[in-house]
Amino acid sequence: MHAGIIFFLVILGSVLFHIFTPWYWTDIASNWGSMDDTITLTFWIGGGVFVAVCLFMVYCVFKFSYKEERKAEYKPEDKKLERILTWATTLGVAALLAPGLVVWNQYVNVPKNALEIDVMAWQWGWQYRLPGEDGKLGTTKIVNINDNNPFGIILEDPYGKDDIMIQSDVINLKNNRPVKILLRSVDVLHNWYVPQFRAKMDAVPGVVTYYWFEPNKVGEYEVLCAEYCGVGHYAMRGGVKVQSEQDYEIWLQEQETFSELIAKQKKIELNETKLAKK
Amino acid sequence: MAEADKKEQTTTHKIGIYLWIWGLLFVLSFFSYMVDWYQFQGMLRWSLILIFMFLKAGLIMAFFMHLFWERYALVNVLLWPMTAIACFIFLMVAEFKYTLFTRLLYFFVGG
Amino acid sequence: MTEDFKDNKVIHAQSSETIPGGAGGSVPDLDYVRPAEVSDQDLYHGHSFITKWVFCQDAKVIGIQYFCLATFTGIIGLILSWLMRLQLGFPEAAGFMTAEHYYQFVTMHGMIMVVYFLTALFLGGFGNYLIPLMVGARDMVFPYLNMVSFWSFFVAVLVLLASFFVPGGPTGSGWTLYPPQAILEGTPGSGMGIILMCVSLILFVAGFTMGGLNYLITVLQARTRGMTLMRMPLTVWGIFTATVLAMLAFPALLVGSLMMMLDKLLGTSFFMPTILKAGEVLEYGGGSPILFQHLFWFFGHPEVYIVALPAFGIISDLISVHSRKNIFGYRMMVWAIVGIGALSFFVWAHHMYVSGMNPWFGFFFATTTLIIAVPTAMKVYNWILTLWRGNIRMNTVMLWCLGFIVTFVNGGITGIFLGNVSVDVPLSDTYFVIAHFHMVMGIAPLMVIMGAVYHWFPLVTGKFLSEKLGKWHFWTTFLGAYSIYFPMHYLGFIGVPRRYFEMYDSPYMTSAVGMNEFISLAAFLVGAAQFILIFNIIKSLKTGKVAGKNPWQANSLEWLTPTVPPEHGNWGDRLPVVHRWAYDYSVPGAKEDFITQTTAPSEVADTKVEKT
């Protein structure tokens, strides 16, 4: 008897905890509200099943606890009941799967107007690269990476010259403009994750992975690394500033392009040789 | 081993069948060698390689390993798990194509 | 509850067999069972202490050896989890712990618990002890190989523990051992640690293969007369199917470990692309880290079911025995176990939705994963339908069963979140995942193990465990564990990533400080509660109530041995003959509320048995 009561309280407590929890997801700041919706749907169906199954169990505990004089029912199978339960479960599962697949289809198909951003990860930090006026990112090679070419851009690639380089762990995004995050790692696995955007994907060395989202709330957010990447994993943070169009354009003007960087480097070198000559 | 005690029931096969299979294996190996000798390319090469490979494998399993004479219970237990391998192969083909595609796109071709 | 144990009926294994060989004579046609196909097994009987207790070939002793060693490693895993929780809940108190230590503890805790504790305990421990007894065999079919299997496991554990004492310490790459970080500087234990880990896993796989072959052939080829596959207790079905999975899934782990070792030792580039580390390009190139993930999870997902299926099987038997009712829908249960086992080879990449694999795989794996939910749900329904209209003994064993149902359903439902590809995106790599898999393959199987210990302790030792201590043990464990993992899901919703040594400087995570402290306290309590069991075992061995034969009035063969505890060879002079399934409880018309598997139909002619 006591056991039944405690189990009942556990179920009740779980439901109350879910209703009154102060810990729940952060306010969404991207277009992936559909993910939240599928989670909510799963909560309703799944939570319903959990409560129903457990309450049935508690009922059995109350009703059918051992009595010397009673004999249990003998019923090895009930084809009809089993069939009903199978189909009901299949239906419920299909109802959960369908929206999941629809959202995933949106997730892997990037809209045409998305701005490509090269997110480069290493142990333990981030930097970013935006396409220049041609709207295209240059190809890269890890062996090209050095102080003068922090992204390893292939120098012969004409698309690479005007790329805008942001050597900081904070990136600014334009509000309501879809972005395609192209993830690249130079050493181990990482994952560029902003809880408020809901989306994430691993950065894998040797390939480029992607995902997309559309920020829709101006503000500053923290980037977390969500794939274990060595001892500095927990400290590998970055930032995102979602800005209005005007603020974003002002910020963009201040950034340096790859050709500007090369020019600057050349100037420094020239000065150095001049100095050396003197 | 307890089963060893049971009455001798196993009948053996005529030697001819083994010699036949043996010969066939040599011939098939020779054919698959010829695939390389004549440098067939593309789909033709692949289909020839796979056909000869599966024929050889099938002959070894069926006759040398006696699977042809075993009961279906054993044969099916051995062959069904291969579907997991087949699934793994198909998915890894898709995976390597995708990996190669992204590597070429982002590290070589660009755009 | 004590009145349940009074008047234990003593049943002799041979009671139903009148004439060996069967055909003709005085045996009624109704009771006819085909004669034995093979002659009796020829066993090696040890005489010295060494051959009887150390290098022993008796499956029951090997089972106990496996059980004890697995428990020992499990306690190490438990202590590691305490250290982790100390850091997460009370970082000030854990000043001695660096991030390196923390990650090493995380890794070793995970690996020990999944492979060296749960797998070894269920298959090596319960499998060895119960399979021969439950199918009516004298022993495992290859006793020598079985002995070698345990000692390989022993060496594997030694190698694993040795990695704590090598320079750099054990590997700290997470239990998934993902390259490239597993073998690169910047991850603790990337030198000797990871090598020893791989060696230990390879030894484990080799040893397990030897054991696994034994379990499979014993079930397939060494059942006693009348024991068809569809009369086997579900425990055997669960362990059997899990072993099949292990035989087919461990190869992928072996190959992955071997290749990673070559990458580390010889400088091959199976998993290593071009890598820039501290400004220098390493001598690797062209490899694919995702390949390792595929190999790992091709092993790793079946591994989840290697742990879960024996638990499913055992719990079915415990529930049935202690609610005095047949397991509802036995055939459905068997097919669900087999179906889950088969499907588990087609779902592995649901662990990799955000790993950067081919994105189109998401559709395939989400579909296969959610299909698996159907047979799993059927099993849950059948468990609670077994309780329904039963006559439930509310003893400690049953409490563990009920605890299992609650935690398993909870963890199963959260599995649907994570298996459904786009729902997984925000939740993967967060504490939600940790909560999910601890609930479903940590706590739930643990409940089963505990239930099984309380249930079979009288068989193994001849004494009951103390019910009073058992209840204390159960309630602290269940309530404590539930309050660890249930709130933890909500940390995941906030977005707290897993494997964070320290996490409080993000504004939206600070709200979780209190919860983390609470979880840590609960974890200390639950861990400590496990020592109640150890105390209970020691105490009951000395002063426990003597159990006698078949104390739970169960039907299955393991309770019907001529001696309790069973001796080497299990069955005395003659093997039992089986006439029915293991679940004829409360059959209308029967005198007792149970009819053992060896009871011949003619003995219970006036009962309404539906299935034999």
Next chain:
Amino acid sequence: MSDPKIEGYEFKPGFGGMAADTASDQTMFKGVHWGKAMMWIFLLSDTFIFSCFLISYMKGRGSTPVEWPNASEVFGLHVFGVDVPLLLIAIMTFVLITSSGTMALAVKYGYEKNRKMCGWLILATAIGGLTFVGMQAFEWSKLIHEGVRPWENPFGAAQFGSFFFMITGFHGTHVSIGVIFLFIYAYKTFAGHYDERKRGWFTSMKGDYVEIEILGLYWHFVDLVWVFIFAFFYLW
């Protein structure tokens, strides 16, 4: 091998028989020796190991943008002034198939209790296997001499050497273990252990000619794997 006779059990053919065997008591594989059933299941597990190796090889080879070395040339031999592609491999294949054939016959004579014939055939198989291992050692040393290493090679993608040494090495280990056991079994056959049912040295189980078939299964499996390695490594 027709169906064995089992008292009180009626064999049915085909899938009906499969269902009946599965549903029956005592054994699922009717008349199959425990050791033989074990070897089959072990080989199934081993198949998964080799499949994982070959799948990894396929994935590695498929996803590298670097040119893969041309196996036909790398493994060619220069004999009598002519370049013959894959010559050594062809001979190795020939040797292994030959030994597989002798093994099959050894099993046959074993069941006929023809001790001498069985022993000589096992010995021939062992020598065939030894030749194969020797030729593989020659092939390895030739490649190493040409600069192929597990981590690099002069012909193209570095993974070529890695996969080559790993997969042929793993297969070669299987062959070597097989050769050792073949020699042991040849001795045991000649010494008459199977005729007098002498107990095993370690397992203390009674000997029987079925052990020859079990070893034969292993040996044919090694050959079988070579068929796949030959197709995927040398011909692709």
